[in-house]
Amino acid sequence: MSNSTLARAIVLALWSGFFAYLWVSNEMVRFLGPRTYWVVPFGCITLGAATLAHLVTLRRERKSGVQKEDGMSRSDIIGITALLVPIVAVIAVPQAELGALAVSRKVTGAGATSALVAPPVPDAGRAPNFIDVHYANDSEEYATTLGIGEGTPLELTGFVSDSNGPSEFTLTRFYVSCCAADAVPYSVRVLGGETEHPDNTWLRVNGVLERDGDQFKLVADAIEEVDEPDSPYLN
Amino acid sequence: MSIDTITVRRPDTRGLTAALVAILVGLLLLGRVGGLEDVPAAGTFVLIFTSLVVEALPFVLMGALVSAIIEVYVPVSWFTRVARLPLPFQLPAAALGGFAFPVCECGSVPVARRLIAKGMHPAAGLAFMLASPILNPIVLASTWVAYSGRGVGAEMVLGRAGLGLILALTAGWAIGTEKAGELLRPRPGERDGSHDHTFETSPARFNAFTSHLASDFFFMGRFVVLGGAIAALMQTAIPQSIVGGLAETPVVGALALMGLAFVLSLCSEADAFVAVSFVQFPLGSQLSFLVFGPVVDAKLALLYGATFRRRFVLRLVAVALPVTLAGSLWFEVIIR
Numbered sequence: 001m002s003n004s005t006l007a008r009a010i011v012l013a014l015w016s017g018f019f020a021y022l023w024v025s026n027e028m029v030r031f032l033g034p035r036t037y038w039v040v041p042f043g044c045i046t047l048g049a050a051t052l053a054h055l056v057t058l059r060r061e062r063k064s065g066v067q068k069e070d071g072m073s074r075s076d077i078i079g080i081t082a083l084l085v086p087i088v089a090v091i092a093v094p095q096a097e098l099g100a101l102a103v104s105r106k107v108t109g110a111g112a113t114s115a116l117v118a119p120p121v122p123d124a125g126r127a128p129n130f131i132d133v134h135y136a137n138d139s140e141e142y143a144t145t146l147g148i149g150e151g152t153p154l155e156l157t158g159f160v161s162d163s164n165g166p167s168e169f170t171l172t173r174f175y176v177s178c179c180a181a182d183a184v185p186y187s188v189r190v191l192g193g194e195t196e197h198p199d200n201t202w203l204r205v206n207g208v209l210e211r212d213g214d215q216f217k218l219v220a221d222a223i224e225e226v227d228e229p230d231s232p233y234l235n
Numbered sequence: 236m237s238i239d240t241i242t243v244r245r246p247d248t249r250g251l252t253a254a255l256v257a258i259l260v261g262l263l264l265l266g267r268v269g270g271l272e273d274v275p276a277a278g279t280f281v282l283i284f285t286s287l288v289v290e291a292l293p294f295v296l297m298g299a300l301v302s303a304i305i306e307v308y309v310p311v312s313w314f315t316r317v318a319r320l321p322l323p324f325q326l327p328a329a330a331l332g333g334f335a336f337p338v339c340e341c342g343s344v345p346v347a348r349r350l351i352a353k354g355m356h357p358a359a360g361l362a363f364m365l366a367s368p369i370l371n372p373i374v375l376a377s378t379w380v381a382y383s384g385r386g387v388g389a390e391m392v393l394g395r396a397g398l399g400l401i402l403a404l405t406a407g408w409a410i411g412t413e414k415a416g417e418l419l420r421p422r423p424g425e426r427d428g429s430h431d432h433t434f435e436t437s438p439a440r441f442n443a444f445t446s447h448l449a450s451d452f453f454f455m456g457r458f459v460v461l462g463g464a465i466a467a468l469m470q471t472a473i474p475q476s477i478v479g480g481l482a483e484t485p486v487v488g489a490l491a492l493m494g495l496a497f498v499l500s501l502c503s504e505a506d507a508f509v510a511v512s513f514v515q516f517p518l519g520s521q522l523s524f525l526v527f528g529p530v531v532d533a534k535l536a537l538l539y540g541a542t543f544r545r546r547f548v549l550r551l552v553a554v555a556l557p558v559t560l561a562g563s564l565w566f567e568v569i570i571r
Binding site for chain 2: 019075076082084089090177178
């Protein structure tokens, strides 16, 4: 039996299993955006199929009586080990997440969060979120369509990304299109509160919007620590 | 049953294996026992790194699959017929072939390598490789979606497709002048692909297919992992705001965003959603990000280095940078 073929089959099976884990546990929502969720079942099936193809080949090699007793080359060993690194990294750091540090690295503009894309089509039938507040800062028409203005009550769930004492901090949520590498942070400044929350603490904030210059800020009536949502990114 | 044994003497790799296993175990212990998971930078790095690999790996497999089909199931005579076409026909036909190959850049490299090895003109193979991550329908659709809200969806799609096609043709023509053997880096144990293999049975053909599939997948996969690690490291360590101050001047802005595209190593199917967030940069500079990134980035540089002979990356940058810069400046003039 060829050692390298067997080792490759094992690594392919591990990757197929890793994709299956991401799929079944719904952990894929931490790594990918909604547009690329399909990659996970697709990867699970295709890598599983590649594993089966390898096992069939190994079986045929054995049946045909032509058996390679080759050791693995340096190139094989390095390639196979390299492909194990991401799986080991996830096991080593299972709670990896994009938090306040990632916000500080991903902000591209002069201070505030970046604009995502096209502003989403305003939908007055749903509660405004971080993205809506961001576009309401720039567009009066957008704000009016969604009924966003001075005194608008709002509930936002996000993590603290720039704690500046208990009375003022930034609440942020990422928008992910394809994968965490393209995550874009959306933030709202929150005023009020009595307890200081360290960076990366997930909070549900209820309050009303107030204009402060050209930006809306959320004046908090109630702040509650919550667990990280099942889907940590904005959809 | 008698067993034929083929023995291939390999250098002793037990030391290397032990060292690599020790590194993996050390990484595991550092994370679970050493408190690495409490370090924010480690969490950010691992998430970005793994997400890049998770997103890219199925595409690498698809690229390896197509490459293996070409190697084992498509006769060389087919490529010989294509190679007889005059280059002025072959080159644009190959570049436009990207429309029909909806995978990102990680998948197009092994396919282009196999096409060139099987007899397609190197210039045409390179044009296909460079065009397909930009011209494929999914990428153009995502570009349209990203920019339509700013009212320039059609302009950005046309600009991206047009400049991407020009860049692929120019780079293919300028770099693909060498013969396949001079352009491609040989791989240990790989046979010359310019002749048809003879398979006595279909199981033998299937075995060859799985062997090529795995060979390409594992070869490309390691560079995707390494490139993903470098991109994640740079995303974790370097604030993107450092390019923000360079937005005012179109030339400097375009160069800054090309540099950022290299660092970020985004999939071409997602990069438009990031490019559009650079609101302080002119549209021409954003176009340079969208055209340069799918052709040259940190992860691709490693893939290219493993696939092509020395200095390929430098030659590609020498062509891609001025073409993209000039094209993006023209675009800015036209769209203003």
